[in-house]
Amino acid sequence: MSNASSTPMIKVLIVEDDPLISKRYQMILSKDEQIECVGRASSGYEGTMLAALHKPDIVLMDIELEDKQAGLRATEEILNYLPGVKVVILTVCETDDTVFRAFELGATNYLLKNMPADAILQAIKDAYYDLPALHSNIAGKITREFKRIKTTEDSLMHNFYILTTLTPTELEVLELLMQDYSRQEICKLRHVEPSTLKSQINSILKKFNKSSVQETLPVLRELHIPEILAQRKGKL
CATH class of the missing domain: 1.10.10.10 (Winged helix-like DNA-binding domain superfamily/Winged helix DNA-binding domain)
Incomplete structure (x- = not known):
């Protein structure tokens, strides 16, 4: 118990419109004593509201919610109002160019939705502890090259x-x-x-x-x- 009290709880909000995926993430998070799931949202609008309400440390943000840009809009709004929040993008495909846009808006990292549980938990902790995500470093650099190449x-x-x-x-x-x-x-x-x-x-x-x-x-x-x-x- 002493270890738990000395380690800060990481508050995570899940924004995902597929209830099965959302529940899977909630179940994975519940198995880590250092992580607390503070809410689940199924739309960008709801995600923005819950972020304002719960002030999570990390938001797991699906890119495609009520429409293809909803996750990006929610990311932008959340980071405008709560710049200290770390947004980790959820995507089904790492070649999706909207991931670049998410990094431009200030997302910290991205996760493929079918990643194993340990990779999901690691990504959350890396984001929380400001460990450099190779993804965002590279994305930040090559976004400028995106049109050229x-x-x-x-x-x-x-x-x-x-x-x-x-x-x-x-x-x-x-x-x-x-x-x-x-x-x-x-x-x-x-x-x-x-x-x-x-x-x-x-x-x-x-x-x-x-x-x-x-x-x-x-x-x-x-x-x-x-x-x-x-x-x-x-x-x-």
Whole structure:
């Protein structure tokens, strides 16, 4: 009990028009002693009202409610009145360009609706504790590029979603590759055998669905991924 009293309760509001999904989230939240579900809303209007009433720490916000833009409008209204609230967007598809708009409005992160329970709870805690969401860092940067790189608009979301699936080791390796270090140099820097590095690079390529490093790096450079990763680690 002493642990519970020293840990702040995270108040979460669920805004989702599908009652089954909404109930699933409520059930997941109820299993974490640090999280309290303060309400469930099924429309953007109701979500805005309940946010004003309960002043939650986190809002799980479905993008498509009574219409395709309702979640965005509610996000904008809530953040205008309650700038301290963290909004985590719920979406069925990470390539949906409305997610970009949500980040522009100030959303903290996004979640795919079918994510497992532990990923949902982690996203809520990351948002609460201001842990840097790779999603929002990258979205903030590439939103400005969105129209310029219209031909690859599907790959914008897709590529940074893949980045979030890389392990810390794979991210380090990818950063060194993007800085044009040779494989020999990376082995020395990381104190690993060539066979280990080869399997790490193969794992990265498999996630990006590419056959070579040469095929992967230009796409990531065009999306300013090296700068974003450097910013994330406080190098810029």
